[in-house]
Each structure stands twice: as C-alpha cells, then as structure tokens.
Amino acid sequence: xxxxxxxxxxxxxxxxxxxxxxxxxxxxxxxxxxxxxxxxxxxxxxxxxxxxxxxxxxxxxxxxxxxxxxxxxxxxxxxxxxxxxxxxxxxxxxxxxxxxxxxxxxxxxxxxxxxxxxxxxxxxxxxxxxxxxxxxxxxxxxxxxxxxxxxxxxxxxxxxxxxxxxxxxxxxxxxxxxxxxxxxxxxxxxxxxxxxxxxxxxxxxxxxxxxxxxxxxxxxxxxxxxxxxxxxxxxxxxxxxxxxxxxxxxxxxxxxxxxxxxxxxxxxxxxxxxxxxxxxxxxxxxxxxxxxxxxxxxxxxxxxxxxxxxxxxxxxxxxxxxxxxxxxxx
Amino acid sequence: xxxxxxxxxxxxxxxxxxxxxxxxxxxxxxxxxxxxxxxxxxxxxxxxxxxxxxxxxxxxxxxxxxxxxxxxxxxxxxxxxxxxxxxxxxxxxxxxxxxxxxxxxxxxxxxxxxxxxxxxxxxxxxxxxxxxxxxxxxxxxxxxxxxxxxxxxxxxxxxxxxxxxxxxxxxxxxxxxxxxxxxxxxxxxxxxxxxxxxxxxxxxxxxxxxxxxxxxxxxxxxxxxxxxxxxxxxxxxxxxxxxxxxxxxxxxxxxxxxxxxxxxxxxxxxxxxxxxxxxxxxxxxxxxxxxxxxxxxxxxxxxxxxxxxxxxxxxxxxxxxxxxxxxxxxxxxxxxxxxxxxxxxxxxxxxxxxxxxxxxxxxxxxxxxxxxxxxxxxxxxxxxxxxxxxxxxxxxxxxxxxxxxxxxxxxxxxxxxxxxxxx
Numbered sequence: 001x002x003x004x005x006x007x008x009x010x011x012x013x014x015x016x017x018x019x020x021x022x023x024x025x026x027x028x029x030x031x032x033x034x035x036x037x038x039x040x041x042x043x044x045x046x047x048x049x050x051x052x053x054x055x056x057x058x059x060x061x062x063x064x065x066x067x068x069x070x071x072x073x074x075x076x077x078x079x080x081x082x083x084x085x086x087x088x089x090x091x092x093x094x095x096x097x098x099x100x101x102x103x104x105x106x107x108x109x110x111x112x113x114x115x116x117x118x119x120x121x122x123x124x125x126x127x128x129x130x131x132x133x134x135x136x137x138x139x140x141x142x143x144x145x146x147x148x149x150x151x152x153x154x155x156x157x158x159x160x161x162x163x164x165x166x167x168x169x170x171x172x173x174x175x176x177x178x179x180x181x182x183x184x185x186x187x188x189x190x191x192x193x194x195x196x197x198x199x200x201x202x203x204x205x206x207x208x209x210x211x212x213x214x215x216x217x218x219x220x221x222x223x224x225x226x227x228x229x230x231x232x233x234x235x236x237x238x239x240x241x242x243x244x245x246x247x248x249x250x251x252x253x254x255x256x257x258x259x260x261x262x263x264x265x266x267x268x269x270x271x272x273x274x275x276x277x278x279x280x281x282x283x284x285x286x287x288x289x290x291x292x293x294x295x296x297x298x299x300x301x302x303x304x305x306x307x308x309x310x311x312x313x314x315x316x317x318x319x320x321x322x323x324x325x326x327x328x329x330x
Numbered sequence: 331x332x333x334x335x336x337x338x339x340x341x342x343x344x345x346x347x348x349x350x351x352x353x354x355x356x357x358x359x360x361x362x363x364x365x366x367x368x369x370x371x372x373x374x375x376x377x378x379x380x381x382x383x384x385x386x387x388x389x390x391x392x393x394x395x396x397x398x399x400x401x402x403x404x405x406x407x408x409x410x411x412x413x414x415x416x417x418x419x420x421x422x423x424x425x426x427x428x429x430x431x432x433x434x435x436x437x438x439x440x441x442x443x444x445x446x447x448x449x450x451x452x453x454x455x456x457x458x459x460x461x462x463x464x465x466x467x468x469x470x471x472x473x474x475x476x477x478x479x480x481x482x483x484x485x486x487x488x489x490x491x492x493x494x495x496x497x498x499x500x501x502x503x504x505x506x507x508x509x510x511x512x513x514x515x516x517x518x519x520x521x522x523x524x525x526x527x528x529x530x531x532x533x534x535x536x537x538x539x540x541x542x543x544x545x546x547x548x549x550x551x552x553x554x555x556x557x558x559x560x561x562x563x564x565x566x567x568x569x570x571x572x573x574x575x576x577x578x579x580x581x582x583x584x585x586x587x588x589x590x591x592x593x594x595x596x597x598x599x600x601x602x603x604x605x606x607x608x609x610x611x612x613x614x615x616x617x618x619x620x621x622x623x624x625x626x627x628x629x630x631x632x633x634x635x636x637x638x639x640x641x642x643x644x645x646x647x648x649x650x651x652x653x654x655x656x657x658x659x660x661x662x663x664x665x666x667x668x669x670x671x672x673x674x675x676x677x678x679x680x681x682x683x684x685x686x687x688x689x690x691x692x693x694x695x696x697x698x699x700x701x702x703x704x705x706x707x708x709x710x711x712x713x714x715x716x717x718x719x720x721x722x723x724x725x726x727x728x729x730x731x732x733x734x735x736x737x738x739x740x741x742x743x744x745x746x747x748x749x750x751x752x753x
Contacts, residue, residue, distance in 0.1 A: 020391020021392020021393060021629065021634070052633070093583075102579060119493050119592075120494070121493050154392075170489035170492055170493065171489050171493055171591070172585055172588045173585070173587055173588070175582075175583065176582070176584075177583055177584050177588075178585075203730075203731040203733065235691050235698070236688065236691045236692070237691070240688050240691070249692075250688060254688070254689055256686065256689075257680060257690070257692075260683060261677075261679055261689065261693070262676070262679075263668070267665050267667075267668055270663075270664035271664075271665055271692050271693070272692075273664050274664050274692075274695060274699055275692050277729050278699075280729050280730070284729070306701055306705070308631070308632050308705075
C-alpha cells in the first residue's frame with residue numbers, strides 16, 4: 001500500500017475529533033499529557049462550553065484563562081482553556097482595535113450573542129482564531145506552547161467547524177474577518193496541524209471515522225492519526241477464542257475445570273455463553289481493526305479502563321501513548 | 331438463559347396492565363407508573379397508549395438515541411399503531427439500521443417485512459414511516475410559506491440566510507421542532523417518535539424555540555432595523571449612541587457590504603417574524619401537553635448520565651411530561667451468582683493446580699464482566715437515588731451493533747421489559 005507520509009510528527013496543533021461516545025475528550029487529554037513529557041508545555045483547549053475538561057480533571061469550571069491543570073511526569077505541564085466565543089470576540093476587539101470598553105458595551109446590548117447566533121461561521125472563526133493565536137504565540141523569542149491539543153466538535157460537525165474560510169466567505173468578502181479566517185485556515189491546512197480521529201472498534205464509530213477522514217481530506221485538512229479507544233485484549237488463547245467465536249466451547253474441559261475449582265457444574269452453561277459473546281465481540285473488533293488499518297494512517301490504541309477515567313487513568317493512557325511513540329522528540 | 335436484573339428482586343408486573351391511567355400519572359412526572367414496579371419503565375405502556383401522540387428521545391451524543399427511537403417506533407407499528415419516526419442525523423444511522431438507502435424530508439413507508447412471528451405489522455394494521463430532517467429545506471419551506479415570492483428569493487440569496495439555514499447550531503434544533511409541528515398538524519399518524527439533534531448539550535433542543543424568539547425579539551434586531559424606520563426619532567435618541575458604536579464596529583470588522591447584507595436579511599426576517607414566533611410557541615406548547623412523552627436516553631457512563639440528570643431537572647422545571655430514562659448498553663453477567671472475587675480466586679487456584687488454563691481464562695473473563703456489570707449498576711443506582719421518581723428501562727449491551735429490523739425488535743423487547751430470548 002502506498003500512503004502519504006504521516007504528516008503529524010511536525011504538528012503543533014492537534015485537533016481531536018470523534019463520534020459522540022468514543023471518548024474524544026479523554027483521548028485529547030491523554031494526548032496533551034503525553035505531548036507534555038520531557039519538560040514540554042502543552043495547552044488543552046475546549047470550545048463547546050461543556051466544561052468537559054474540568055469534569056475530567058476534577059477541577060472547578062475553567063475560566064477563559066489558561067490554567068495549569070496537570071503536571072507531566074518529568075517536569076512538563078498541561079494547561080487548559082475553555083474558549084468562549086463572546087470572550088474571544090471581546091479579546092479580539094481589544095487586541096486588534098483597542099476597543100475594550102466598546103466591546104463590553106456591545107456585550108451588554110446583546111450584540112455579541114446576536115452576531116454569533118446569526119452567523120455561526122463567525123463564531124467558529126472566533127473559536128479557531130483563539131486556538132491559532134495560542135499555537136503561534138511567542139514570548140521572549142520562544143513559542144509559549146510546544147503543542148496545542150483541541151478537544152474539537154464531533155465528527156459530524158468537524159469539517160464545517162474547521163473549514164472556516166468557506167463558512168465566512170459569503171458573509172464577509174473583504175475586511176478583517178475575512179483576513180482573520182484566511183490566517184486561521186493557513187495554519188489549519190499547514191503541516192503544523194494534524195486532525196486526529198478517535199474511534200471505538202465498533203461498526204458505526206469506524207464508519208463515521210472513515211467518512212470524516214474522507215471529508216477532511218477533500219477539504220485539504222491534514223489528517224493525523226486514528227486513536228482507537230477502549231481496546232481490550234482477548235482473554236482466551238487463540239485456538240479457544242476462534243472456536244468460541246464459532247459458538248463452540250470445550251464443555252468437557254469447562255466441566256472438569258469447574259469441578260477442579262470446586263464450583264457448581266450449573267455454571268458451565270452461562271459461563272460458556274459469556275465466553276462465546278466475548279469471542280464474537282473480539283471477532284467483530286478484529287474486523288473493525290482491519291477497517292481502521294485499511295485507512296493507512298498511524299494508529300494508536302488506548303486500553304479500556306475498568307473504572308471511569310480519573311487523573312490516574314489519564315496518566316496511564318498518556319503513558320500508553322508514549323510507549324507507542326507519541327511525543328518522541330524527532 | 332439471561333436473567334433480567336431487578337434491583338428490588340420483586341417480580342415485574344405484566345405489560346400494559348394499567349395502560350392509560352399509568353400514562354396520565356406519568357404525564358406530570360413521577361406519577362403512579364413511575365413508582366410502580368420499583369422504578370422499572372415499561373415503554374409498551376407509553377408507546378401503545380392511544381393517548382400518546384408524540385415521543386421525544388433526548389440525551390447526549392453517542393448514547394443510542396436514534397436506535398431507541400427507531401426500535402420504539404417499529405415496536406409500536408408492529409403492535410398496530412400508525413407511526414412515523416423523525417430522525418435528525420447527518421450520519422444517516424437510522425437509514426442504515428432500517429435498511430433504507432435514502433431518507434429525505436418527507437416520511438416514507440418502511441417495509442417491515444415479516445417479523446418472524448404472529449405479531450407482524452401487517453397483521454395488526456400498523457404502519458411504520460421514517461424520515462430524516464433536511465434542515466435547510468425545512469427552513470426554505472418556512473420562508474416560502476411566510477414571505478411573498480420576491481421577498482423569499484431575496485432571502486434565499488442573502489449570504490446570512492445561507493449561513494444560518496445550513497449551520498448546525500440552534501437551527502437544527504429549531505427546524506426539528508418545526509418539522510415535528512408540521513407532522514403533528516397533518517394528523518396522519520397515531521404516534522410520532524422524534525430523535526433529537528446531536529447537540530453539544532441535550533438541552534439545546536428545548537431551548538431552541540425560546541432562543542430564536544429572544545433573538546427575533548432582541549434589541550439588536552431593532553437596532554439594525556432602526557435606520558430603515560423613518561420617524562423613529564425618539565427611539566433613535568435613546569439608542570443613538572450605542573447604535574452608532576455598534577455600526578461603527580461592525581463596519582470595521584465585517585465591512586460595509588456585509589453590514590448591508592446583514593441589515594437586509596434582518597429586515598426580511600422581520601416580515602416573517604410573527605409567524606416564526608407563533609409556530610415556535612405552538613410547538614413548545616404541544617410538547618408540554620400530556621399527549622407527549624419525553625424519554626431521556628443515556629448510557630451507563632458519567633458524562634451521559636450527568637446530561638441525563640440535567641435534562642430530567644429541566645423537564646420537570648418546565649412541566650414537560652417525562653416518561654422515564656432509557657439506559658442503553660448496560661452490561662450484565664449471565665452468571666450473577668458467581669461473584670468477581672470468587673471467580674478470580676477460583677482462576678488462581680486452577681493456575682496453581684495447572685492443566686485448566688482455558689477454564690481459568692473463562693473465569694477471569696467472567697470476573698471482568700461481573701466488575702463491569704457492578705459498575706453499570708452503581709451508575710444506575712446513583713442516578714436513581716438522585717431522581718427516585720424517574721422510571722428506568724435498561725437495554726442490555728449487545729455484542730453487535732443494531733443494523734437491521736431484527737436488531738431493532740430485540741431492543742424494542744428490552745424497552746418493553748420483555749425477557750430477552752435465550753441465545
């Protein structure tokens with residue numbers, strides 16, 4: 001198979017999308033932690049007003065301000081930011097036009113809410129514009145962030161969200177908004193950016209990932225890796241697994257084994273049924289794994305955690321990403 | 331054999347026993363049916379009740395709303411009701427799960443074929459129709475209905491209209507409401523089942539009409555229209571200073587052309603203003619009548635249940651009729667009498683003895699499954715202790731995705747509390 005070389009080793013902006021329920025916020029957070037290793041600094045950004053990061057890291061709701069949210073094992077740090085379109089607009093007005101008080105007046109009048117409701121494309125420009133600003137920010141001759149990880153909208157909306165120039169082209173044919181959207185687009189389409197797709201080894205998430213990747217490519221947006229979330233190793237040796245997937249469990253062995261363990265013989269039936277279900281699920285996952293592999297993208301697996309993800313779980317996931325080469329210095 | 335897990339251990343009461351009366355109780359949230367059976371929700375009592383005309387499935391993305399809506403609709407159709415299911419889904423999942431290749435903005439009859447038993451749709455006179463919301467087309471239809479042809483053309487050509495009508499935020503929710511109102515007005519179906527948009531927040535669906543109303547009522551709109559209104563001197567005097575500021579900034583940022591487009595779009599919208607608000611309010615009213623049942627859909631995950639909690643609270647605040655919670659993908663063990671701990675110990679003992687590696691692996695597999703089943707139960711219990719009046723229907727995790735009618739029927743059986751048939 002011939003595939004374009006992976007674009008994302010040079011990436012500094014990592015956009016993480018995925019179907020709802022695939023764990024994209026968790027994957028984004030683990031990626032930000034993995035990329036912060038070796039004393040680096042990353043920024044983890046959310047844009048949908050859900051405060052998903054605060055919940056994940058168990059902190060109070062994030063303000064519109066970059067705050068340290070976690071420390072990476074060898075001195076790195078992850079900062080987090082919840083971008084709010086109103087705040088982003090006010091900041092924009094202040095930064096580029098010196099309109100601080102006027103901006104506040106506009107907000108009191110409801111103008112900001114109005115503008116972002118009537119032209120959702122403009123809201124997206126404000127959100128992605130803030131992300132771009134963080135990616136390119138320089139202080140004392142150095143990049144402030146080694147990497148920025150964006151917990152982006154789900155696969156169904158990702159292309160529209162990122163394709164900002166198309167969204168505002170009709171609205172603002174000239175002027176600063178157009179220039180702003182073009183600046184954002186230039187970063188998004190460059191090798192500085194990689195859009196990663198989170199999936200599960202289930203049919204619909206894989207299908208949506210395949211569709212989203214095709215759409216992203218059609219728009220010239222650089223696709224990075226596929227992050228396969230919640231993977232589980234098979235629990236049986238391969239021959240037994242294959243037999244169970246076909247519906248057969250060695251009843252003699254199970255009966256003897258249960259007897260040897262001093263367990264009731266009546267457990268054999270339900271345990272065999274559980275084993276068949278496990279094997280069938282494994283077989284389906286294997287098919288989906290093949291479909292993911294056929295995309296020809298870098299693929300990283302994140303293990304299923306039997307407890308709801310907390311900070312400890314995030315470190316474990318980040319470590320698994322590191323083991324697979326994420327964040328290795330070029 | 332699969333054991334249906336019952337928290338109380340009490341036998342389940344039979345389906346549809348107290349039909350209409352139970353519904354009337356549920357309509358105000360936490361009524362008789364919700365408490366009956368220690369919180370088990372039987373959706374047959376909701377979906378088969380002739381008084382139920384609308385079921386709204388809401389919840390966060392990825393929890394199986396579309397599948398739930400389709401399964402309920404199919405089951406009601408196969409029990410003799412004439413049902414339409416409205417889905418709002420760019421990924422066309424319903425189309426996949428119902429074996430349809432095309433869903434457009436009009437309801438199409440679904441060939442439910444032979445259901446494999448005597449309860450086939452045809453036998454009981456039911457019908458299933460399905461449609462997928464085309465947001466832009468729905469918006470266009472409203473414009474055409476409320477504006478003169480010339481005016482409508484102007485609106486269609488306006489870039490702000492194009493942006494607003496094809497964007498996802500808010501518009502989709504509003505258009506879903508609009509379409510629901512239209513379907514209800516046609517009065518061709520006994521039951522309309524609605525799948526809500528994959529919003530960033532489950533609450534967007536409820537808020538959309540109000541937000542649109544606020545938007546259309548807003549000061550901004552009047553400010554933008556102000557120059558067009560001759561004689562509004564007193565008004566202009568009041569808002570004058572801020573208005574000047576507003577246009578100055580807007581011109582600076584988006585340019586004069588865009589400002590003109592915006593102004594004319596807003597002017598055009600105003601002609602349809604009353605119609606919009608009236609319809610949004612009508613649909614909202616419709617949703618709060620007892621003929622409507624809201625179903626909150628979730629998976630046993632913290633995020634999904636948190637959203638479900640918000641939704642339950644909002645529905646009750648607004649007096650919306652909540653039927654209960656559907657908890658999808660609940661993991662269960664087939665041998666709950668063997669605890670995870672005992673299974674682990676037995677597996678370790680076998681390892682020591684040697685010679686029973688497969689049985690040891692099977693026992694570890696079971697231990698893992700018990701752990702997950704316990705975790706899911708704990709998630710449900712947490713929700714239930716916060717919302718004791720909300721009845722819950724559990725759908726067990728299936729080894730495979732639902733993508734055909736038989737899969738939907740199996741989900742439908744779980745929703746009605748029927749014991750799953752043995753594999």
